[in-house]
Amino acid sequence: MRRKTRVAPGWCYLVLLFGCAAAAHPVRGQTPEPLRLVTPEGHTGSVTSAGFSHDGRWVVTASKDRTARVWEVATGREVMLLRGHTKGVTAAAFSPDDQWVVTASLDDTARVWDVTGHTAAVNAAAFSPDGHQVVTASNDGTARVWEPATGREVAAFRGHKGPVNSAAFSPDGRRVVTAGNDSTARVWDVATRGSAGGASAVIREHDPVNSAAFSPNGRWVATVSGKIAQVWNVAMRRQVVVFRRHAGLVTSVAFSPDGRRVVTASYDSTARVWVAATGQQVIRSLRGHAHSVLSASFSPDGRKVVTASGDQTARVWEAATGGTLALLGGHTNRVTSAALSPDGRWGVTANGDKTARVWDNAGHEVAVLPGHTDCALSAAFSPDGEKVVTVSVDNTARVWQVTTGREVA
Template sequence: MTDVFISYSRKDTDFVRVLHQALSHSKFEAWVDWQDIPLTADWWEEIQRGIEAADTFIFVISPESISSKVCRQEVEHATSHNKRMVPIVHREGFDDIFMHEALSRHNWLYFRQQDDFDQTFSNLVQAINLDLPYVRMHTRLLTRAVEWEHSQRRDDLLLRGQDLLEAEQWLRDSIDQQKEPLTSEQHKTFISKSREVETANQRLLKTGEQARRQVRFGRAVLGLTLLAAAGVGLLTVAAYRQLHHAQIQALITEANTAFKENRQTGEALTLALQAGDQLQQKRLLKGRQELTSKLLPTLLKTNYWILEQDRLEDHTNDVLSVTISDDGQHYVTASADGTAILWDRAGAQPKPLEGHDDWVREAGFTPAGDQVVTVSDDRTVRFWTLEGRQKNHLAAAHDDYIYSLDFSPISNTFATASEDGTVKLWTLAGDPIKTLMADGVDLPQHDSAVRSVRFNQQGQLATAGRDGMIRLWNAQGQLLSSWAGHTEEITALAFSPATVSASQQLASVALDGKVKLWNLEKDNAVRTLTLTPPGPADELWSIAFSSDGQWIAAGGHQDKVYVWRRRDGVHVATLEGHTDRIRSVAFSPDNTTLVSTAEDNTVRLWRWPNPGLIALKIHQDEVFITAISPDGERIALAGIEGTVSLWDKTGGYLDILDGLDSPIYALDLASNNKLAVAMANGRVGLWRSQPANPVFFMAHDDESAIRSLAFSPDGQRFATASDDGTTKIWPTAGPFERPLVVLEGHEGPIYNVSFSSDGNQLVTAGDDGTVRLWNAKGKEIRQFLGSGNAAYHAQFSPDDSQIVSVGEDAIGRMWQVDDGAEVATLQGHG
């Protein structure tokens, strides 16, 4: 690491040499490109590394540097990493219109010819030394984070032990004290991931120690048994091996049994990890390869299917609510044990918030994220720092239990809702603003508790409770509308994210066991959808939208968390693991985690979404067709029932295309966001850009199913092969009244069509036992004859010099494209 990086124009080289010499005399190490870039190094990469490794970025302002493209790139790179920036003016006469805004935000030091160099340099030294330990940690963590990113995020480059604790404290101090330079997203991600891996490693160590304790116990038991049987003797190595073999086999069996009983929770994975820990003691298990072959499938399937990432068990009574901070770095839970607990993202270092005298019903983060506010059955509202220290409290804020609170996103206010039937607005300092009135009459006219209060992004407020009514208020606390929401008590409300659509939705759940979605347009509520969990109707107590608006989660009396796709209300998952009523659900801001709390005293963190779990729900029948886009970015799955689901390469759910009127027999993806599906009724559906509306057209006779479909490499054409014995080539841009080319020659159904890598040739395989080579204009070049049995599949080698085919006889054949010679047969499949 270096003290400063100097960005300058070559015209100012003489001045920069003087500045560099002064810095060197003051024991500062300066990075300047005339001496630090090796001639053989990649120039810009070296510049970037130099900026990242410097504590302070000095920019020499002159007309040439302000207009320099390279200097601007250097400023932008420094800004993207939140580097401390010190602009110094050497020569004036520049046009402010070209000034980078990052330079304008800082105070300038003047090193002009008429200025006192020594005095200004003294000011520069003070600026460099300001809060130097903090800045050096900023640089050190940034360089480690960048190295981690460039090394494919290897776990061995993450922080550990004391380094991690110091980094976490540094990050908290930076945020709490709003230190400059600000922390970057790279800092936060690097530290957060370090904590996740450290916590996981600690748990593995704990699991390993538990396994070793079991081994020691087993040894003792076996030793006593042999001693009793023989009267005297030694425990042999063979006996040890038999004991370990039996223990590991038992753990694998238990893991598989636990997985069958509930594939979502962590018990099966824990047992499998314990078996793996014992299996690593190779000196005791030499030659036990069969155990490895049994354990690996168990580890793979449990690791893939397990949804439960973590379980937080510090509360001693029902956990009534969970709230996640806007940056996703903290959770806060509220419990009937009279406490709230503040957790970091990894669930480590919990901070109890103690002071209430009764159940804590809900806790939330202030909009700035620097405080937590809690409400309780003791009728008080309390304010806490993120270190767990109580700052303030409102005694007798209501006349009865306080059930709910929420913060306005457009003003420094928050609202509370109570058993006393009132909703009150407060400043963030705790000063009362008003009690909400309905037509000039206090809400208690309904003689019912208000169970939930929620703000939307426009500052409107929704309230609901025991009377089954929902009320909508404007930001000033004036009643806009009210309507009957449910036939029983409403227990929770949630607004959809503001970014999802112009028509925001409100979701409500109640003791009638239903989730209802309401469109709010011009202050009128229109119910759009009612969702009912599978199984017998029962109470629901919680509701949440994912931040991207795709998913809705709810939980209640059945100790399960239910998830629906918001667009059409399809139930996609049921998360099982809690042993008592679910009281709260919440999605993390990045939509990778779903958190639930329950009356079993636990908080559970679920991995979301799980591609396999959702696919099982989306595709109600066998999934037997897959396609991967040429760039590897997207995956499509098709079920015979007429549904296509789209996923990204990490397994993230993208979209679903359903409602097709015929079974799907083939599909393909192009790298330019095109998708085509072929159906049993001879029709083709073409999506030119998801999720745009598709074009459907009849490509073949309606009695002739389309068996295969393929895009050309450039995505401008696609080919369809059908039971009618023809292959047709179509333009993706349309029109679709007639194909560009028809390939005719097969006698019977065609099962497969593929393009060559340059798109100039095609190969088809048919029921007539032939594989045929065609040019793109439809002329047949040659036939490849196998055993005479049906040919099911054929495709080109990567260099287009050969074709490989397989057919009904289960024999693979390789053919030379230029002369049609059969060069190899591949046998082995039955």
């Protein structure tokens, strides 16, 4: 599931070196000097091999640091980290269709890797209701479904004409709804694996859709676009209700567990709770953040709301009154996402400081999840509350054990 990106000015010299290595004499006009390996930024050991993909778009490198990495030729970006060998990697090469990379290692194994995943920042991730799959949304214009136990990609949904901002499963796990910068939300059938005729339903807005979510009964989809949120009848592609009181861009939307309420977050530094059927605001607003509110969601019992903000904090609120119950501070950058575990014992935040953090229900930090190399954009719990999935601008999704903070996929 890992798809990493980093500017790597050194890699181009490495490829040129291997391209010229067979020449008996230096290129005309070149000063003779010993050939040397220039390690791309990202590898921490000597590079042992490099090779182009058959379409010329990618380069794969192998290294004594026990990893192989895939790089984009046009930009020099590292787009994939292949990690799993226990000793140095001695060789790496693409398959004829460029769908796979094979690596050989001093650990006496060869491995085959699926390299068809995301090639740009991953904006959101969510577990399926049974916890057996994860869906991710990316700036590469796709949403993808993965098996977190193996990291294997099982479906890719293509159709958005631009970045995909969010993705979420339906309550029965059979569908996925995505929100895109192309001013559409799309509903996909998971069973088709993205191979059969595109989305089963397309909801068209006038502005980019920042977030979309299913209702608990699976009949409705809530979307946010511009300064408004809307609820739609999926089967009819018909607007049911509109929520219109935010003074800034609306960033996220979520249903309460019983489907009777909706919570929205906005650049106007507030979150608001609404009656899903009528669009009436339940309470005036959740006020207290000093900067944009980037996400908002209900607790599993519907009695609390958790918000994340650009003011470097997350807050837990009483949904009925708007009172603040806990302030989650200590972050050193904006908090991009916040969620509560299914049993209500834990909270998780994703942060611009490249980490996610786990909190207890008293607001005490209990674990820091390091590893991303760029801003973490989203974090969500598995249905059993034992794992967290995080996504990042570094093109990766990672799965962590909550109680230990150990990365497991």
